[in-house]
Amino acid sequence: MGTIRKVLVTGGAGYIGSVAARLLLRAGYAVVVVDNLYQGHRAAVPPQAHWARVDLADKNALRAVFAQHPDVDAVMHFAAYTLVGESMAQPLKYLRDNLVNACNLLEVMLEHGVLRFILSSTANLFDLPPEHQDQPITEEFPIIPGSPYGESKFFVERVLHWLHRTHGLKYVSLRYFNAAGALPDCGEDHDPETHLIPLVLQVALGQRSHITIFGDDYPTRDGTCVRDYIHVADLAQAHILALEALDTLGARHYNLGNGTGYTVKEVIETARRITGHPIPAVIGPRRPGDPAVLVASSERIRRELGWAPQYPDLESIVRSAWEWHRAHPNGYED
Numbered sequence: 338m339g340t341i342r343k344v345l346v347t348g349g350a351g352y353i354g355s356v357a358a359r360l361l362l363r364a365g366y367a368v369v370v371v372d373n374l375y376q377g378h379r380a381a382v383p384p385q386a387h388w389a390r391v392d393l394a395d396k397n398a399l400r401a402v403f404a405q406h407p408d409v410d411a412v413m414h415f416a417a418y419t420l421v422g423e424s425m426a427q428p429l430k431y432l433r434d435n436l437v438n439a440c441n442l443l444e445v446m447l448e449h450g451v452l453r454f455i456l457s458s459t460a461n462l463f464d465l466p467p468e469h470q471d472q473p474i475t476e477e478f479p480i481i482p483g484s485p486y487g488e489s490k491f492f493v494e495r496v497l498h499w500l501h502r503t504h505g506l507k508y509v510s511l512r513y514f515n516a517a518g519a520l521p522d523c524g525e526d527h528d529p530e531t532h533l534i535p536l537v538l539q540v541a542l543g544q545r546s547h548i549t550i551f552g553d554d555y556p557t558r559d560g561t562c563v564r565d566y567i568h569v570a571d572l573a574q575a576h577i578l579a580l581e582a583l584d585t586l587g588a589r590h591y592n593l594g595n596g597t598g599y600t601v602k603e604v605i606e607t608a609r610r611i612t613g614h615p616i617p618a619v620i621g622p623r624r625p626g627d628p629a630v631l632v633a634s635s636e637r638i639r640r641e642l643g644w645a646p647q648y649p650d651l652e653s654i655v656r657s658a659w660e661w662h663r664a665h666p667n668g669y670e671d
């Protein structure tokens with residue numbers, strides 16, 4: 338199918354997509370960023386990337402981008418609604434829009450003969466019963482989405498499966514666990530912010546009075562949810578490895594995490610140590626859609642693609658996030 342030179346990155350103004358765009362550029366690829374700035378920031382898009390403010394709901398606008406860049410060889414699809422909690426309150430926004438937007442993108446790709454695709458999928462596919470919860474989650478575990486958000490990602494995986502069979506689409510679905518951390522010039526700035534590490538760091542910056550822990554009665558070592566945190570640069574690197582292996586892989590799914598789970602309380606404690614701030618915590622009710630434990634087995638991607646995280650420990654992940662938040666206390670508004 339030839340060499341990959343130009344990659345279209347949807348959601349490339351968002352947290353993970355903007356880091357992937359940078360790493361792609363550093364690796365020598367040309368990059369086209371497509372984003373409607375629903376959550377993303379124009380300032381997060383690397384200056385060397387081509388930029389198109391387009392909503393994936395607008396197929397004609399997407400067609401114009403592909404017509405302007407007929408040399409796009411592959412697509413990395415980060416753009417989506419991403420909030421588990423919101424998806425429990427507004428399920429159709431997720432079940433419909435995440436699916437339709439991905440289908441629009443795939444339809445326009447097929448029209449232009451672009452047959453390489455990498456999906457941002459999620460650990461929310463694995464809301465597993467208790468007997469599965471004390472072992473790292475492999476790709477063989479049953480798919481039990483924990484929310485309409487997770488279900489919407491599974492829908493898209495099914496679409497990819499069928500387009501592989503019907504049209505020879507080559508795809509990799511990367512099911513990431515909790516993305517965290519920052520590059521010096523590229524960090525996490527969501528509104529609303531729902532992710533634990535940036536919220537905790539906002540307390541350390543004096544922007545919030547306390548952090549709320551959603552439930553301390555889960556069946557875990559300290560009663561709070563266990564999650565597997567993965568540095569955003571390690572995630573982005575996995576995308577590049579997947580891109581380079583896409584033509585030989587054909588169709589593949591990988592779970593992506595560090596294989597170590599940390600409780601919410603342990604994350605807060607780590608942030609206290611790194612920031613020197615007491616970070617007061619308050620216990621609140623459970624958040625609907627949150628599984629108790631999510632820890633990845635990434636053996637498959639390590640073995641098949643040689644993925645090796647550079648920041649496997651929570652300490653270095655939180656430290657990199659803290660450095661970014663301290664330097665950009667108002668996020669990309671600075």
Ligand SMILES: NC(=O)c1ccc[n+]([C@@H]2O[C@H](COP(=O)([O-])OP(=O)(O)OC[C@H]3O[C@@H](n4cnc5c(N)ncnc54)[C@H](O)[C@@H]3O)[C@@H](O)[C@H]2O)c1
Pocket residue numbers: 347348349350351352353354371372373374375376377378391392393394414415416417418419438457458459460512513514515516517527
């Ligand atoms: N952050 C995590 O921990 C995590 C974990 C698992 C999976 N994911 C997935 O990774 C991807 C990126 O996550 P993120 O944390 O960087 O989210 P993000 O919200 O920062 O980035 C998503 C980007 O997509 C854009 N977007 C949304 N809808 C769009 C549309 N209709 N048209 C064009 N652009 C649109 C937003 O403006 C935003 O810039 C998402 O698909 C998310 O579901 C994230």
